[in-house]
Amino acid sequence: MAILTADKTTKRFGGLVAVDDLDLEIQENSIHSVIGPNGAGKTTFFNCVTGFYRPEVGEIRFNSHSLVGLLPDQIVRLGIARTYQNIRLFPNLTAMENILVGLHSHLKSGFFGIVLELPATRNEEKMATEEARRLLRFVNLAGKGDFLAKNLPYGDQRRLEIGRALAARPKLLLLDEPTAGMNPRETQEMMDFIQHLRDELSITILLIEHQMRVVMGISETVTVLDYGKKIAEGTPVEIQKNPKVIEAYLGRGSAAEMHRA
Amino acid sequence: MNKSIWQNGIKIGLIGGVSAVLLALIGMVEAFSQRDIISNVISMGHTLLLLVAVFMGYLAAKRTTRTEPLWILVNSLISGLIVGGLVALLVIVGSLINLRKVFIYAMPILYELLTFKQGTQIGIFLLLGAGALSGTLAGLFFLSPQIIRRVLIASLGSIVVAGVLQDLLRPTFSRWGPLAIINEWLFTSNGLTVYGAIALFILIAAIIYFWARKGGAVRTGLHRLPPAGQRALKVTSLLLLFFILFALPQILGLFLSEVLTIVGLYVLLGLGLNIVVGYAGLLDLGYVAFFAIGAYTMAVLTSPELGFFSLSFWGALPVAIFMGVISGVILGVPVLKMRGDYLAIATLGFGEIIRILVLSDFLRPWLGGAQGIGKIPKAHIGGIEFGTPQSIYYLILAGCFLVAFISVRLRDSRLGRAWMAVREDEDVAQALGVNLVATKLLAFATGAAFSALSGAIFASKLSSVYPHSFNVMISINVICLIIVGGMGSIPGVIVGSIALVGLPELLREFAEYRLLVYGAALVAMMLLKPEGLWPSEIRRRELHGEVSAGSEPESSASNESSRS
Numbered sequence: 001m002a003i004l005t006a007d008k009t010t011k012r013f014g015g016l017v018a019v020d021d022l023d024l025e026i027q028e029n030s031i032h033s034v035i036g037p038n039g040a041g042k043t044t045f046f047n048c049v050t051g052f053y054r055p056e057v058g059e060i061r062f063n064s065h066s067l068v069g070l071l072p073d074q075i076v077r078l079g080i081a082r083t084y085q086n087i088r089l090f091p092n093l094t095a096m097e098n099i100l101v102g103l104h105s106h107l108k109s110g111f112f113g114i115v116l117e118l119p120a121t122r123n124e125e126k127m128a129t130e131e132a133r134r135l136l137r138f139v140n141l142a143g144k145g146d147f148l149a150k151n152l153p154y155g156d157q158r159r160l161e162i163g164r165a166l167a168a169r170p171k172l173l174l175l176d177e178p179t180a181g182m183n184p185r186e187t188q189e190m191m192d193f194i195q196h197l198r199d200e201l202s203i204t205i206l207l208i209e210h211q212m213r214v215v216m217g218i219s220e221t222v223t224v225l226d227y228g229k230k231i232a233e234g235t236p237v238e239i240q241k242n243p244k245v246i247e248a249y250l251g252r253g254s255a256a257e258m259h260r261a
Numbered sequence: 262m263n264k265s266i267w268q269n270g271i272k273i274g275l276i277g278g279v280s281a282v283l284l285a286l287i288g289m290v291e292a293f294s295q296r297d298i299i300s301n302v303i304s305m306g307h308t309l310l311l312l313v314a315v316f317m318g319y320l321a322a323k324r325t326t327r328t329e330p331l332w333i334l335v336n337s338l339i340s341g342l343i344v345g346g347l348v349a350l351l352v353i354v355g356s357l358i359n360l361r362k363v364f365i366y367a368m369p370i371l372y373e374l375l376t377f378k379q380g381t382q383i384g385i386f387l388l389l390g391a392g393a394l395s396g397t398l399a400g401l402f403f404l405s406p407q408i409i410r411r412v413l414i415a416s417l418g419s420i421v422v423a424g425v426l427q428d429l430l431r432p433t434f435s436r437w438g439p440l441a442i443i444n445e446w447l448f449t450s451n452g453l454t455v456y457g458a459i460a461l462f463i464l465i466a467a468i469i470y471f472w473a474r475k476g477g478a479v480r481t482g483l484h485r486l487p488p489a490g491q492r493a494l495k496v497t498s499l500l501l502l503f504f505i506l507f508a509l510p511q512i513l514g515l516f517l518s519e520v521l522t523i524v525g526l527y528v529l530l531g532l533g534l535n536i537v538v539g540y541a542g543l544l545d546l547g548y549v550a551f552f553a554i555g556a557y558t559m560a561v562l563t564s565p566e567l568g569f570f571s572l573s574f575w576g577a578l579p580v581a582i583f584m585g586v587i588s589g590v591i592l593g594v595p596v597l598k599m600r601g602d603y604l605a606i607a608t609l610g611f612g613e614i615i616r617i618l619v620l621s622d623f624l625r626p627w628l629g630g631a632q633g634i635g636k637i638p639k640a641h642i643g644g645i646e647f648g649t650p651q652s653i654y655y656l657i658l659a660g661c662f663l664v665a666f667i668s669v670r671l672r673d674s675r676l677g678r679a680w681m682a683v684r685e686d687e688d689v690a691q692a693l694g695v696n697l698v699a700t701k702l703l704a705f706a707t708g709a710a711f712s713a714l715s716g717a718i719f720a721s722k723l724s725s726v727y728p729h730s731f732n733v734m735i736s737i738n739v740i741c742l743i744i745v746g747g748m749g750s751i752p753g754v755i756v757g758s759i760a761l762v763g764l765p766e767l768l769r770e771f772a773e774y775r776l777l778v779y780g781a782a783l784v785a786m787m788l789l790k791p792e793g794l795w796p797s798e799i800r801r802r803e804l805h806g807e808v809s810a811g812s813e814p815e816s817s818a819s820n821e822s823s824r825s
Contacts, residue, residue, distance in 0.1 A: 050692055072692040082692065090685035093678075100675075101682045105694025107675045111703060114674040115667050125674070168693060 003028040003172055003204050004049070009058035011044055011228075018044040019055065020228035026172070026221075031198055031205045033215045035239075036225035037248055042208045043085055045225075046174050049206075050082055051075040062172065077105050081170035083161045085177050085208070089149040095160050096145035099132040102167025132167065139163035139193075155186055159193075166197075172204045173197065179211050187211060191218050216240065224248065266332055267339055269324040274340035274396075277317030278347025281310055285351060285375065288366030289774055294374055297452030298424030304452075306374060308421060314344045314392050318399025334400040341396015342389060348375060349388040356381045408473045416465040420458050427452065429767050432514055506658060510651035518650040522722065524763045525657035526715050530739045531746070531754035532664045533711025538740070539749035539797075540677060541704035542684025544605040546736050547592070547612025551709040553731035554588050555581045555716025557619055560634040560726045561627065567634060569627075574640035574647075578717055585713025588615075589706035597701055600687075612736055620728035633727035637720050653722050660718060664711050665751055671707070680704055738762065741779055745786050747793025756795045 006024040010017065019041040026032045034042050047053040049060055051072040060067045065078055081102075090098050107128055113121040136145055139159040144152065149160060158178060165173060175194070179187045195218055197203050209215050215222060216236040224232040224239060226248040232239055239245055284290055294306030303311075321340035325333045352375050354360065360367035376384020402410060423430060431448050434440040447457035483494065510518040530552060537545045562570045562577035572580075596607045619628050628634070640647040640656060647656050671677045679700050682690035691697050720726050738761065746757020761782070765775055786793070 052688065052692070072688075073694045073696050076692060076694045084689070088686055088689045090682055090689070092685060093681060097678060097681070101678050101690065101695070102693050104675060104679060104682075109675045111671075111676060111707075114676055115670050117670065121674070128675075164693070 001028045002026060003063055004206070005059075005061045006045070006049075007059040007061070009045070009048060009055045009060055011041075011048055011053055011055045017228050019048065022058070022225075022228070022230055024223060024230070026204060026206055028204055029198060029202055030220045031194065031207060031218050033207045033209055033219040033222045034225060035209060035215055035222060036231075039227075040225040041228040042225055043176055044228075046082060046176055046206075046208065049075075049174065050080060073105070076168050076170075079169070079171035080174065081165040081168040081172075082174035083158075083165050083176055083178060085180070087157050087161050089157060089161055089164070091150035092148060094146050094148055095136060095141055095152065095156075096129075096132055098149050098160060098164050099135050099167050100128055102135075102164035103128050103131065105168055135163045135167055138166070154181060158182075158190075162193075166201075166203075170203060172206065174206045174208075176208045177210060178207070179209065179214055187214060190214075194218060266325065266327055267336065269326070270321040270336035270339040271343060273317050273321045273324065274343025275347070277313050277340060277344040281313045281344055281348050282351045284309060284313070285348065285371060286360075286364040286367060287774070287777075288371075289777075291366060291368075291371050291374060292773065296424070296427075298421060299458045300449040300452035300454060302452075302455060302458075305425065308424075310348065311391075311395055314341045314395035315399045315402075317341065317344055318396030319403055321396070322400040322403035330404055333404060334397055337400030337403065338393050338397045341399065342393040344396070345388040345390070345392020348392070349385040352376055352381055352384055352388070408470065411473055412466045412469045415469040416462045419465045420453065420461055423447070423461060424453055426767060429513075429517060433512060433517070436512065436514055507655075510654045515650060518654050520763055520766045522650055522654050522657055523766065524758050525654065525661055526719055526722075527739065527742060527758045527762045528661050528755055529657070529664055529715035529718075530712055530735075531743050531758055532661070532668050532751065533708040533715070534739050535743055535749065535751070535754055536668060536671065536680070536711070537704050537708035539743060540672065540684065541680040541701065543701065543704055544601065545608045545705070545708065546605045546733075546740065547608040547610065547615075548708070548712060548739055549731050549733065549735040550592070550612040550615035551585050551588055551712035552716040552719070552735060553615050553619060553728075554709075555585050555713025556720040556726045556731070557628060557634070557716075558584045558713070559717040559720040560629070560637050563721075564634050564637045566636045567627070567629070574638065574721055578714075581713050581717035582710050585709040585711075585716075586706045588713075589709030590702050592709070593702045593705035597698060609733070609736075612733060616728060616731050616733075619731065629726075631728060633725055635725040637724045637726070639724070640721055647721070653718070657718055660714055664714070667707075668751055676700070676703065741783060743793075745782060745794060747796035750793060750795055750797035753793045753795040753797065757793070760794065 002025045004024070004026040006022050009019055009022045009024075011019040022041075022045065024045075034045070036042055044053065048055045049062075049067065051067065051070050051074070055068060058068075062075075062078055062080060067075055067078075067080075070078075090101065093101070107124055109121040109124050112118075133142075133145065136142055139162055141152075141156055141160060141163065144156065149157065152160060162175070162178070178194070179190050182190065191214055194205055194207070198205055207215075207219065219236055222232075222234065222236050222239045223230055224242070224245050231244045231248060232242045234242070290306040290309060292306070293309055294304040296305045297303070298305055298308050318337035318341045322333045322337040325336045327333075352372055355367055355372050372381070372384075375388065377387055379387060402413060405413075427448055431444055434444040434447075447453060447461070453461070483491070486494065509521060513521065530548065533551075534545065534548050537543050537548075558581040559574070559577050561567060562572045562580060563574060565571060570577075592608065592611050596604055599607055618624055620631055621628075622630055624630070645652070647653050671680075679690065679695045682693070682695055683697065683700055687695075687697060690700075742757035742761045743754055744757070745761055746755070747753025761779065765772065765778075790796075
């Protein structure tokens with residue numbers, strides 16, 4: 001069952017076509033990677049899915065909801081959350097507060113409930129705090145709730161961002177280069193963690209990645225983009241051998257390189 | 262190569278010297294000399310110059326590249342010497358050329374002051390000596406242990422503060438029988454007595470010394486109290502605070518109650534702007550618009566002069582607040598997509614639009630034009646009329662409690678977090694479910710409501726409203742006071758208001774130099790304490806780099822439970 005489908009999606013910036021006639025289908029409960037050289041349009045596509053950009057042409061559907069034209073705060077309520085290529089936490093808020101903002105779409109307290117200290121509001125805050133603590137533990141940041149996000153070490157920041165995205169209770173999670181800047185051990189931990197998300201929480205994962213071992217290690221399907229166009233799609237093994245993919249990444253005559261990944 | 266060590270001292274001394282000369286030439290030294298800190302010993306004007314020399318000496322000591330005490334002392338001596346030297350240079354030049362043609366304050370009396378009435382020749386040596394001495398003392402201060410420094414700052418500081426605030430303290434003490442004796446003892450008609458100053462010095466020094474030694478033990482003792490005990494302590498201190506706040510007008514008398522009401526109105530304004538700028542990060546420079554709208558609504562609805570309506574104060578008040586909310590939304594809608602500087606200019610424009618509208622002839626039949634609207638009635642509850650400064654103070658105090666309460670509730674809530682998220686990164690906030698339109702409009706509307714409340718009370722207090730009172734300076738004052746007090750912090754707003762609104766009322770000498778002092782205060786704050794005088798927890802951590810927070814995971818677990 002396809003949870004997300006993109007149909008002839010095209011995004012232009014003036015004369016530059018960042019995403020070119022893209023057809024994509026993400027199966028529910030799968031881990032699907034999108035790879036390609038820098039500038040291939042991967043993050044732009046993410047931005048189209050989350051409503052930050054509006055594609056000029058084409059359609060994107062999430063469980064048969066059309067996403068095109070919706071605002072980001074409407075889209076997150078449908079069940080899509082994301083992380084960012086260069087971590088975009090709220091730097092001067094604590095880890096705890098970052099996660100609580102993630103819960104925003106699932107809380108209901110309004111201005112008057114807050115000012116009048118209605119019991120419903122108080123209970124909701126208590127519940128939210130507990131859930132935020134749980135999420136912090138889940139991403140291995142227990143006890144660091146009061147640290148300012150900008151003071152956390154890099155690995156913790158990445159995990160906090162995922163925790164914040166998880167707070168939105170997504171059915172589809174878009175991860176933009178989650179292992180950037182990580183050493184092999186941390187990368188392995190992240191890989192295990194992503195699989196855990198899919199296995200235990202039944203979250204579909206759409207992944208932008210550059211590290212081949214991550215792509216090959218955990219994805220079921222891989223889509224390759226180059227200059228905004230899809231140039232290949234298939235299982236990791238199939239992609240590895242695809243000459244067009246090799247050419248796009250490494251230039252002609254580097255077929256031998258790919259076998260090492 | 263020895264020269265490079267003195268470089269800092271020389272540079273800092275030159276800057277200090279130029280500042281001192283400047284302060285003299287704009288007349289600040291002379292104006293301040295009217296008031297004595299210690300009667301017939303040292304005036305506020307001389308204290309000002311002294312502070313410049315001392316501060317420069319301290320800076321020079323701090324920036325010395327070598328750590329041996331001798332180098333540090335010499336460096337600070339040099340900087341002090343140069344400060345004195347430049348002032349001496351001014352005196353010399355002044356004795357040769359008539360500077361009055363350019364600097365109108367370069368009058369003979371200035372030179373008299375600067376040379377301690379000893380004439381040019383001796384004056385020069387006195388200045389050099391005083392400068393060198395001040396610098397060296399500052400250097401010694403720099404080298405002293407922490408506890409000595411705290412003691413000195415506190416005790417010397419209290420002497421200066423007592424001298425500066427003598428117009429506040431004298432009448433206050435004289436109203437209370439037993440305390441009136443302190444008055445005779447501590448103050449003369451102009452300045453502290455010598456004995457008073459010494460006694461104050463010793464008293465404060467003793468208090469600070471003992472607090473520094475034993476204070477830690479007291480604090481841990483307090484922390485070890487059982488929760489019931491801690492709560493009791495909190496409750497008693499709050500009750501004490503309330504009691505003092507309620508008793509204040511009685512303690513302070515008429516003039517000071519009047520000052521308090523103005524401070525209180527600015528606290529209301531500050532708390533409102535705190536939400537717009539401090540929480541939501543929306544730079545609003547036209548905040549006076551809502552103040553005006555609240556005031557004019559109150560005027561139009563209650564004044565018999567216009568005669569359209571004749572509601573009472575309490576009847577008009579909710580309408581005024583409501584008008585504030587509406588105008589907040591009206592301002593907010595067109596500026597939703599603007600950020601930063603563009604937002605600032607647009608809101609500034611809105612402030613001016615409102616001012617021009619209430620001033621206009623076009624709207625004169627409804628809003629009174631340049632003459633304004635008069636005969637606004639005071640508030641009544643039962644038979645009590647809120648006419649005197651003391652009674653109006655209570656009205657404003659109630660308003661402040663209400664607004665502070667709402668601010669605190671909003672800050673630690675879903676909406677407060679949404680505002681802060683919008684301030685930090687509005688695109689990501691939106692991607693997490695924050696409705697930008699509603700959130701921003703709520704910020705503008707809430708801020709405007711508080712401002713309108715303040716304006717309505719202001720109109721009733723003054724019994725009249727004139728368009729000239731609603732100018733951009735009010736907006737700027739409010740921004741300054743929340744920056745100096747601490748953006749996003751509620752106690753900070755109160756401190757900022759007292760500092761930037763209350764003090765100028767008390768120190769008439771400041772009046773002419775108000776803008777200079779504001780500017781200097783802002784610059785000083787940004788350099789020394791950018792998070793404000795009483796910052797919110799977050800801001801203090803943000804600007805003073807919590808290195809410890811990143812390396813002590815054990816302690817953070819207890820932090821989590823103690824945060825409220």
